[in-house]
Amino acid sequence: MLVTGATGRIGRLVIDELLGAGVPVRALIHRSEAAATLPAEVEVFTGDLTMPESLDPALNGAGAVFLVWTAPPDTAVAVVERLAAHVRRIVFLSSPHQTPHPFFQQPNPMAALHAGIERLIAATGLESTIIRPGMLSSNSLAWWAPAIRAGQVVHWPYGAAETAPVDDRDVAAVAARTLYQNGHVAGDYVLTGPESLTQAAQVGVIGDVLGRQITFKEMTPDEFRSLSESTAPSSVVEMLLAAWSAAVGQPAYITTAVADILGTAPRTFRQWAADHAAAFAEDSKPRRP
Ligand SMILES: NC(=O)c1ccc[n+]([C@@H]2O[C@H](COP(=O)([O-])OP(=O)(O)OC[C@H]3O[C@@H](n4cnc5c(N)ncnc54)[C@H](OP(=O)(O)O)[C@@H]3O)[C@@H](O)[C@H]2O)c1
Incomplete structure (x- = not known):
């Protein structure tokens, strides 16, 4: 192979x-x-x-x-x-x-x-x-881990967008x-994973696993465009924004394919986060408001 x-x-x-x-x-x-x-x-x-x-x-x-x-x-x-x-x-x-x-x-x-x-x-x-x-699930490493590790608020667009x-x-x-x-x-x-979760809820799950509250604050699509300017091609940024925008208020699409093929339930996002908690662990004390 x-x-x-x-x-x-x-x-x-x-x-x-x-x-x-x-x-x-x-x-x-x-x-x-x-x-x-x-x-x-x-x-x-x-x-x-x-x-x-x-x-x-x-x-x-x-x-x-x-x-x-x-x-x-x-x-x-x-x-x-x-x-x-x-x-x-x-x-x-x-x-x-x-x-x-x-x-x-x-x-x-x-x-x-x-x-x-x-x-x-x-x-x-x-x-x-x-x-x-x-x-x-691993997209959250690039997206949210830097802010979470630094003890900062996670600013992200379309917090209500649901994915699995x-x-x-x-x-x-x-x-x-x-x-x-x-x-x-x-x-x-x-x-797909087994459950539909908003992006804000996914950040919340990471916080649960770490045993601390992570504040999620909505950012505008334009703020996201500026934030991503040096890290992702604009075609990818626009693709994500469009997809998230369309996913607000829509339960995510979920299949049984993983379980059908492997004979075991797909891992939950919580399981993924628990197994990757070290990547989100604080590298500085949280900033106090
Ligand atoms: N992220 C998501 O949520 C998602 C969802 C569905 C589908 N996908 C698809 O998954 C694919 C990416 O998979 P991944 O995340 O495992 O990839 P990845 O982590 O970005 O790794 C890409 C791999 O391809 C190698 N590579 C890059 N350019 C190459 C070239 N010219 N010739 C040979 N190898 C090359 C890289 O090697 P080097 O590091 O040495 O360059 C690296 O090993 C994409 O097609 C993406 O659309 C992603």
């Missing part, structure tokens, strides 16, 4: 799941210095999705690939052709862009990219499975199962 995006959030966990199931794993890494973060039993190859020929050493002799695409779209045709020339099976990390819920139906350049890659994969005739996580955060470990476990177990060819799985 070749895992791309092997040092990323999902790919790294897929590697652990595959190794845990006794499956031999190859990792495609982008920056070679990242090799040190992988378990010793993983066969590591360096390659770049923007340079399709660089993938050949990793693909020679591989039977299946877990594809994570975070590169620009230009080389997708050539990469998918190359995958098809080598492997029998592909599991693609996509998104729920076909799900008829307002949260997933806003203008979204990632959706167009994912849909395009799915069409390319379908055209190859490879055995394929599409994995579509909704909002990942899915634990990255559940996404990875599903991806791994669909790679090594039979019965998932042509599978198309929308993966």
Whole structure:
């Protein structure tokens, strides 16, 4: 099994799941210095999705690939052709862009990219499975952990927007199962967490787990645009704002796919937060009002 995006959030966990199931794993890494973060039993190859020929050493002799695409779209045709020339099976990390819920139906350049890659994969005739996580629980690390660690108020837009955060470990476990177990060819799985929670409630859950109250204050979309200027492309910022805006007053879309595939209930956001509490732990005393 070749895992791309092997040092990323999902790919790294897929590697652990595959190794845990006794499956031999190859990792495609982008920056070679990242090799040190992988378990010793993983066969590591360096390659770049923007340079399709660089993938050949990793693909020679591989039977299946877990594809994570975070590169620009230009080389997708050539990469998918190359995958098809080598492997029998592909599991693609996509998104729920076909799900008829307002949260997933806003203008979204990632959706167009994912849909395009799915069409390319379908055209190859490879055995394929599409994995579509909704909002990942781990997004809260980048979004809220800095303020929470500093003991500050969390300022965020659309606090009333509801999502059903899915634990990255559940996404990875599903991806791994669909790679090594039979019965998932042509599978198309929308993966969500078990409960609809507003963004403000998610911050509250993190506070509960830490044993302290975290104040949540609404910020305007324009304040969010300014805040994100240096950290995220404006297309991503607009995509998030549109999705959150559409999700206010709408219970989040929830599926049973994680439980159906794994045979165990999806982890709750509270469970995720408890297992990642150290990442939110204070690095300074809270500021007193
Ligand atoms: N966040 C969410 O809530 C969410 C929800 C649904 C779907 N998704 C989808 O999940 C995917 C991202 O997965 P993730 O969060 O696990 O990714 P991630 O943590 O951002 O990691 C991306 C991985 O891809 C590698 N990479 C980047 N550019 C590359 C290139 N040109 N060639 C080869 N490898 C390259 C990175 O390596 P380096 O670090 O060495 O560059 C890293 O290992 C995206 O398609 C996203 O749309 C995300």
